Amino acid sequence: MNSNNQPIGIFDSGIGGTSIWSAIHQLLPNEKTIYLADSKNAPYGQKSKEEIVALSMKNTDFLLEMNCKLIVVACNTATTNAIQELRAKYNVPFIGIEPAIKPAVTHSKTQTIGILATQGTLNSELFNKTTEKYQDTKIIEQVGHGLVQLIENGDINSPEMIKLLRSYLTPMIEANIDYLVLGCSHYPYLIPQIKKILPEHIHIIDSGEAVAKQTQKILREKVGFSSAENSQPIFYTNTNAKVLTEILENKFTVEKKEF
Structure with a gap:
């Protein structure tokens, strides 16, 4: 070449x-x-x-x-x-x-993973085709309403951001996820904040x-x-x-x- x-x-x-x-x-x-x-x-x-x-x-x-x-x-x-x-x-x-669902499903011990993504991603035909392949794993989907706007405004460490993340992640923690897939390229900038909320055993995956x-x-x-x-x-x-x-x-x- x-x-x-x-x-x-x-x-x-x-x-x-x-x-x-x-x-x-x-x-x-x-x-x-x-x-x-x-x-x-x-x-x-x-x-x-x-x-x-x-x-x-x-x-x-x-x-x-x-x-x-x-x-x-x-x-x-x-x-x-x-x-x-x-x-x-x-x-x-x-x-x-695309959200890195495959590695999360492959490595999950609890057979329960969480996906934090935008409405457009979670509603898309391509995403639904992907998740259909993994019937044996419980996939908890959560739309990250408001997160992109806060990141775009430079409000990554704001109290509003922490409050939103806590409201989105707490039900996933209670459902016993062991992997969290970040399904939006903005979200890796929130990893430090997410780590403060998630227990240590929950792995975070981005693409x-x-x-x-x-x-x-x-x-x-x-x-x-x-x-x-x-x-x-x-x-x-x-x-x-x-x-x-x-x-x-x-x-x-x-x-x-x-x-």
């Missing part, structure tokens, strides 16, 4: 997909990445399938104009609702992100590492790796850049851009 110095495009309904970007950047530091935060339209989880498909195509068009060689849909809701349409329309590889490994696999098999070294990532948002800059620990420049 020849080298390919075109960038990897990554989009999410806001800042949450930076948890996926971070895993990709750690595994593939020489790849140039362009991250698109569609915060103006966050959260996607409360929108119709048609709206989610339209927004996902808008984001894809933007990234393809930037000459991206591969696109990572770093949003569970966009993946479960739109990735089939994206793959049908565009001639570029797409990598999606970042799996998506990074799949990205590496597609680069190796289909697209080609970059021959550059330590390329500087580019971040775009269509709202105030402050929260995205802060979540990136002020290490990178974020440009506000209408899209």
